[in-house]
Amino acid sequence: MAPAAEPLVRITDVWKQRGRNTVLKGVNLEASRGQVVCLLGPSGAGKSTLLRCINALEACDRGIVFVDGVPIGVEQRGTAFYRMRETALSRQRAEIGMVFQNFNLFPHLSVLENIIDAPIRVRGESRAAAVARARELLARVGLAEKEAAFPRQLSGGQQQRIAIARALAMQPKLMLFDEPTSALDPHLVGEVLDVIKDLVASGMTMIIVTHEVQFAREVADVVAVMVDGVIAESGPPSQVLARPRDPRVQAFLARSLREDADEREP
Amino acid sequence: MTTSLHEPALGAATAPRILPAPRRGRWLGVALILLAAAWVLYQVRVNPGFQWEIVGRHMFSADVLRGVLMTLQLTALVMVMGTVIGIGVALMRLSRDPVLGFCAHAFVWFFRGTPVLVQLVFWYNLASLFPEISLGIPFGGPKFFEISSTVAISSFTAAMLGLGLNEAAYMAEIVRAGLLSVDPGQSEASKALGHRPWQTFRVVVLPQAMRAIVPPTGNQVIGMLKYTSIASVVALGELMHSVETIYSRTFETIPLLIVAALWYLIMVSILSALQHLIERHYGRGAADAGPMA
Numbered sequence: 159m160a161p162a163a164e165p166l167v168r169i170t171d172v173w174k175q176r177g178r179n180t181v182l183k184g185v186n187l188e189a190s191r192g193q194v195v196c197l198l199g200p201s202g203a204g205k206s207t208l209l210r211c212i213n214a215l216e217a218c219d220r221g222i223v224f225v226d227g228v229p230i231g232v233e234q235r236g237t238a239f240y241r242m243r244e245t246a247l248s249r250q251r252a253e254i255g256m257v258f259q260n261f262n263l264f265p266h267l268s269v270l271e272n273i274i275d276a277p278i279r280v281r282g283e284s285r286a287a288a289v290a291r292a293r294e295l296l297a298r299v300g301l302a303e304k305e306a307a308f309p310r311q312l313s314g315g316q317q318q319r320i321a322i323a324r325a326l327a328m329q330p331k332l333m334l335f336d337e338p339t340s341a342l343d344p345h346l347v348g349e350v351l352d353v354i355k356d357l358v359a360s361g362m363t364m365i366i367v368t369h370e371v372q373f374a375r376e377v378a379d380v381v382a383v384m385v386d387g388v389i390a391e392s393g394p395p396s397q398v399l400a401r402p403r404d405p406r407v408q409a410f411l412a413r414s415l416r417e418d419a420d421e422r423e424p
Numbered sequence: 425m426t427t428s429l430h431e432p433a434l435g436a437a438t439a440p441r442i443l444p445a446p447r448r449g450r451w452l453g454v455a456l457i458l459l460a461a462a463w464v465l466y467q468v469r470v471n472p473g474f475q476w477e478i479v480g481r482h483m484f485s486a487d488v489l490r491g492v493l494m495t496l497q498l499t500a501l502v503m504v505m506g507t508v509i510g511i512g513v514a515l516m517r518l519s520r521d522p523v524l525g526f527c528a529h530a531f532v533w534f535f536r537g538t539p540v541l542v543q544l545v546f547w548y549n550l551a552s553l554f555p556e557i558s559l560g561i562p563f564g565g566p567k568f569f570e571i572s573s574t575v576a577i578s579s580f581t582a583a584m585l586g587l588g589l590n591e592a593a594y595m596a597e598i599v600r601a602g603l604l605s606v607d608p609g610q611s612e613a614s615k616a617l618g619h620r621p622w623q624t625f626r627v628v629v630l631p632q633a634m635r636a637i638v639p640p641t642g643n644q645v646i647g648m649l650k651y652t653s654i655a656s657v658v659a660l661g662e663l664m665h666s667v668e669t670i671y672s673r674t675f676e677t678i679p680l681l682i683v684a685a686l687w688y689l690i691m692v693s694i695l696s697a698l699q700h701l702i703e704r705h706y707g708r709g710a711a712d713a714g715p716m717a
Contacts, residue, residue: 213616215615215616244615244621248619251615251617251618252617253618254616256613256616258613260607260609262607262610262613263613264614264628265632266631266706266709267709275617276617276619279623279627280620281618308708321613328618
């Protein structure tokens with residue numbers, strides 16, 4: 159166990175190149191236990207890439223992500239760092255829940271099977287225990303009656319709530335959300351945000367990539383605005399969202415406020 | 425006045441009723457088809473060349489049944505070999521490892537690029553190239569195990585190797601296409617849950633890829649069932665070879681070809697039914713799968 163002062167997530171000087179494009183240019187970010195960090199910023203700024211580096215779905219080229227004091231996806235041998243083998247990586251990923259923009263439920267498995275598979279197969283839990291917790295989680299996301307349904311029979315909002323339940327079933331110490339409401343019809347966004355708010359209240363540590371500035375203002379302990387591969391400004395929402403100092407952040411917020419207004423009155 | 429959709433449409437409605445387009449040509453078509461069918465039936469009944477009593481005599485004769493059994497055995501073994509190697513080659517080709525990728529590519533290039541007949545005869549005549557097969561240190565080192573090629577390579581092993589390796593090359597491409605058809609988000613979600621690579625493949629990717637893999641594989645099985653007849657060139661006693669042996673002796677060519685054709689049709693019909701069942705199994709959860717539990 160890491161000392162109590164160590165934040166749950168510590169991202170230190172992370173760089174990522176994709177083709178000729180440098181997506182991340184030295185990102186530093188921390189999230190303490192129980193904190194909610196919202197990543198905002200224009201599309202293409204590298205928010206999703208950064209999030210995917212935290213559970214090593216993408217490998218960063220330089221810099222290290224620590225979760226609970228342990229470097230993710232890399233092994234140190236002497237002074238050199240090597241990328242971990244997938245099998246070892248899977249053990250680290252089991253501790254980190256992730257929710258995707260497109261839900262990515264397994265369409266050939268029922269809702270219940272989607273939720274219990276990893277607890278049984280990865281954690282080695284008994285089927286009975288996994289089913290019991292899956293039912294608890296389904297009730298918590300308000301879909302207790304849907305356990306026998308298949309993902310394609312559900313609305314986008316319902317699928318995303320199931321996806322959250324599936325991630326929680328692994329009892330992760332950290333939850334990552336990659337634009338969880340961006341693929342949803344506007345009238346379905348609320349039900350998913352409500353589930354996430356409920357999770358905030360339970361004290362889960364979360365890093366959320368989102369376009370919902372209003373939502374970030376409500377739930378975030380820390381808002382970090384990314385622009386062009388770096389974190390331009392981060393801090394409590396009352397500061398970053400209300401009185402941003404960085405001109406790029408000011409421009410981004412002005413633009414997204416205008417877009418929100420446009421959406422309300424087309 | 426508003427009308428409900430469920431109200432009987434007739435009655436007071438004065439709007440013109442729309443009738444289906446007239447299809448006079450269809451009746452002509454049906455008449456021609458019936459005429460052709462009647463002629464075929466008439467020929468089958470009347471033409472003495474069909475020699476139906478000979479068909480009946482050979483349909484279940486021991487030689488023919490042995491041939492049927494051999495055809496089924498060879499098809500099953502070749503398809504198992506082709507599928508297992510094919511999955512391996514497809515995985516190698518999709519892996520990010522350049523060495524594995526190159527080997528897989530070369531395998532498909534060679535075995536898909538040369539005729540099966542050549543491969544078959546080549547394996548059968550392996551003895552003229554390598555008189556004995558041995559296990560040991562190459563380039564003249566000691567040998568631990570040695571066997572004469574003429575003993576090791578029977579007609580059956582030659583047919584297995586020739587057809588199986590060729591089939592593996594085609595199956596590799598079918599499996600690869602199936603795996604590529606699965607949304608990459610699926611394996612990402614699986615990895616994020618902590619599944620190990622093999623679990624991601626077995627539990628998440630392969631079952632979804634099967635929907636794209638099964639129909640062309642059914643095609644391959646049915647094609648292979650008939651293609652095993654090519655093994656008659658290396659004197660393997662499958663169905664085609666059995667009937668050839670009989671009619672070369674008795675000159676009852678047409679009735680024995682009919683025997684073979686009927687057996688192939690029966691076997692293909694059973695395989696098609698099996699394919700339908702397998703497709704239904706992997707259609708689970710699909711948008712078009714109909715009502716589910």
